[in-house]
Amino acid sequence: MARFARWYGSGPLHLLVLIASLALTGYAMVRLFAVRPWEVAIWLVGAAILHDLILLPLYSLADLSALSVLRHRPADGPTVPWINHLRVPAFFSGLLLLVWFPLVLRLAAPYPGDTGLSDSVYLGRWLASTGVLFAASAVAFAMRLRRARRAGPGDDTRPAPGHGATP
Numbered sequence: 001m002a003r004f005a006r007w008y009g010s011g012p013l014h015l016l017v018l019i020a021s022l023a024l025t026g027y028a029m030v031r032l033f034a035v036r037p038w039e040v041a042i043w044l045v046g047a048a049i050l051h052d053l054i055l056l057p058l059y060s061l062a063d064l065s066a067l068s069v070l071r072h073r074p075a076d077g078p079t080v081p082w083i084n085h086l087r088v089p090a091f092f093s094g095l096l097l098l099v100w101f102p103l104v105l106r107l108a109a110p111y112p113g114d115t116g117l118s119d120s121v122y123l124g125r126w127l128a129s130t131g132v133l134f135a136a137s138a139v140a141f142a143m144r145l146r147r148a149r150r151a152g153p154g155d156d157t158r159p160a161p162g163h164g165a166t167p
Helices: 002-008 012-035 037-070 084-104 111-115 121-151
Strands: none
Touching (some): 002 012, 012 037, 037 084, 084 121
16 A cells, blocks of 8 residues: 555545546536537637636736735734635635625526516625635634734744745
């Protein structure tokens, strides 16, 4: 078993799950390409271009901006890694927007008749969801910061450099 883990880099269960997920993805792609090959190909190429050429540089720039702006804090008290308390709610908010953007931006004509809701409610609900995500993250960060301050200066709460820590 140790030899397998050294060769593969993880346990056999990981390999089994990886093979199963690749098989499921392959099955789904075969089924989709059988029905609408051009639409699937266009969607895959468009998604890759949209993500790799537009979204990845944008959210990398936003992450670097947040790191550079918030890095220059005085380190007089205990330091808690904070960047993931911004990244996680921003990710989930962006994911919700990505999934529901036609409704949030009022671009979907057939949906109001199908759902029975006016298209004016989705923007407010997305903003409320985003607010709840960031508020919950702020509460979690405040609890971690309070726990670190109670632990005192003898406790090593400072993370390794480059992992969201403030120098």
